[in-house]
Amino acid sequence: MLILGLNMFHADSSAAIIEDGEVLFAIAEERLNRIKHYAGFPSLAVRACLDFVSAKITDVDHVAVGQDTDANLAKKVQYALANPAGVLNFIRLRQRKQAMRNVRSLLEEALEAEAEALAFQEHRVEHHIAHIASAYYCSPWEKAAGFSYDGSGDFVSTMMARCEGTRIDVLERIFLPQSLGSFYTMICEFIGYNQYGDEGKVMGLAPYGRDTYCERLRELVGLNNGSFNLDINYFQPLGSNQGMQVLPDGRVKLARHFSDRMVRHFGEPRKPQTEITQREMDLAYAMQQRFEEVFFHLLSQLHKRVPLEELVMAGGCALNSVANGKLFNRTPFRHTWIQPASGDEGLAVGAALHTYHAILKQPRRYVMKHSYLGPEFAETRIESALRKSNVRYQKLGREPLLDSVAARIARGEVVGWFQGRMEWGPRALGNRSILAHPGLPSMKDALNARIKHREWFRPFAPSVLAERQHEYFEHDHPSPFMLHVYKILREKRDELCAVNHIDNTGRLQSVTREENPLYYDLIRAFERKTGTPVLLNTSFNENEPIVCAPEEAIDCFQRTRMDALAIGPYLALKSEN
Numbered sequence: 001m002l003i004l005g006l007n008m009f010h011a012d013s014s015a016a017i018i019e020d021g022e023v024l025f026a027i028a029e030e031r032l033n034r035i036k037h038y039a040g041f042p043s044l045a046v047r048a049c050l051d052f053v054s055a056k057i058t059d060v061d062h063v064a065v066g067q068d069t070d071a072n073l074a075k076k077v078q079y080a081l082a083n084p085a086g087v088l089n090f091i092r093l094r095q096r097k098q099a100m101r102n103v104r105s106l107l108e109e110a111l112e113a114e115a116e117a118l119a120f121q122e123h124r125v126e127h128h129i130a131h132i133a134s135a136y137y138c139s140p141w142e143k144a145a146g147f148s149y150d151g152s153g154d155f156v157s158t159m160m161a162r163c164e165g166t167r168i169d170v171l172e173r174i175f176l177p178q179s180l181g182s183f184y185t186m187i188c189e190f191i192g193y194n195q196y197g198d199e200g201k202v203m204g205l206a207p208y209g210r211d212t213y214c215e216r217l218r219e220l221v222g223l224n225n226g227s228f229n230l231d232i233n234y235f236q237p238l239g240s241n242q243g244m245q246v247l248p249d250g251r252v253k254l255a256r257h258f259s260d261r262m263v264r265h266f267g268e269p270r271k272p273q274t275e276i277t278q279r280e281m282d283l284a285y286a287m288q289q290r291f292e293e294v295f296f297h298l299l300s301q302l303h304k305r306v307p308l309e310e311l312v313m314a315g316g317c318a319l320n321s322v323a324n325g326k327l328f329n330r331t332p333f334r335h336t337w338i339q340p341a342s343g344d345e346g347l348a349v350g351a352a353l354h355t356y357h358a359i360l361k362q363p364r365r366y367v368m369k370h371s372y373l374g375p376e377f378a379e380t381r382i383e384s385a386l387r388k389s390n391v392r393y394q395k396l397g398r399e400p401l402l403d404s405v406a407a408r409i410a411r412g413e414v415v416g417w418f419q420g421r422m423e424w425g426p427r428a429l430g431n432r433s434i435l436a437h438p439g440l441p442s443m444k445d446a447l448n449a450r451i452k453h454r455e456w457f458r459p460f461a462p463s464v465l466a467e468r469q470h471e472y473f474e475h476d477h478p479s480p481f482m483l484h485v486y487k488i489l490r491e492k493r494d495e496l497c498a499v500n501h502i503d504n505t506g507r508l509q510s511v512t513r514e515e516n517p518l519y520y521d522l523i524r525a526f527e528r529k530t531g532t533p534v535l536l537n538t539s540f541n542e543n544e545p546i547v548c549a550p551e552e553a554i555d556c557f558q559r560t561r562m563d564a565l566a567i568g569p570y571l572a573l574k575s576e577n
């Protein structure tokens, strides 16, 4: 049975294909059309899914969309009527609903199929149910507490659920305008980070701050008996799309989230690209602090209702790896399974799996053991791309390639690493990565100056051999998808100085041989040369979606000051070297 999952007309639009409950292929449209966070219809992603399983759209049995515009309708109407500014927005959203209705004609058009030949049944899965499904049905557990939180989706910002067998029973929904995601976005905007997806950047700024505003932000987000309450006077009324506007070309634009009251209380907002002052750092600090307090409060509440040690989680806020890393000390949960694509691209997988298990009542057998669910490219295609480019390259066997790359990294070179299937989700996990030495004090600045051009306060991440994690980090709980930040042990901070953040933490990826043998063996080869079983791993891109195809990798390699590129079995160097 083939099920196509979709996230469409929503940020990070995506498609996933599952066969008999197994996720075979999943990809965000941005990787293919190269428009970051693309929010239109994922035509290219759908094609890529079908090509991977050598199927036509007429072979698909079910299409599942991770959005249900009829869900929570009463709450939406109530909100729109109480808030005149929201009425127009409400009407606009209902119009978009009409567009959403036409999945059949959209697929027909995108794939040039005959309408009569499309035999699939259509299913709508509420946004946060799809998020929780994307975690639970990929986890190895038969029972778990389910949690999803983000800015908003289908008028809800937070959902708690009991997951058991093939069922996800919703225990709690927190409706707009209450939204921990919107709180985070609002402060990020106020301190000058106003693009969709900027929240992850600001997380790295927080530890530079001091406790100046913590008390005041506690007033801004109050706790109440298992939930929370925003002081909405600090927020611009945004309507049920929470200020996220999809432009005609599919780009996402954020409306101003903060109200004039914010300005009266905290001064003028920082303009993007201007200097960051102590105020911004302190606000980032207080924001992260309050976010965590509310998060742990909600999780403790969830644990009371579902007293298990296993927690499954998704939703854009589940990418807050700093909060995730602390939850073992601050809540009763002991094991987490967090969807690598916790943002809205993950809805495609969640909607498809929910349809298979909860709607069609099919038993579970799948576990998402790795995130390598995107395309891979044949050696011939890679070679042809290299031939057309202006680089020198040679083909190497597996061991010589590993040895050569490890030696280059050990002597301080920066190497592009393009291997196998592309990762699903926002993190590069050793298949579309740029790799460097984690123990060279100058490496962070060098990477930023030469390749990444990121904000100075953002840390780079370490990939560590899973069985050696305990020698370097305070926690041994695995973080296969780079979704936990842990303290680096005191005696290892110098050894990992290029990935050790200002607060002595690292957002690690635990690497096992089972999940990625080539990457694992590369880290082993690096360890043989340096004694350190860790590599600095950053995503293969330069202010663009992560590279997907060989041509994009070669292009990024050529326009930046990377030293070498290992692409499939080929080692490429700049022609002037």
Ligand SMILES: [Fe+2]
Binding pocket: 127, 131, 150, 151, 152, 153, 315, 316, 343, 344
């Ligand atoms: Fe979401």
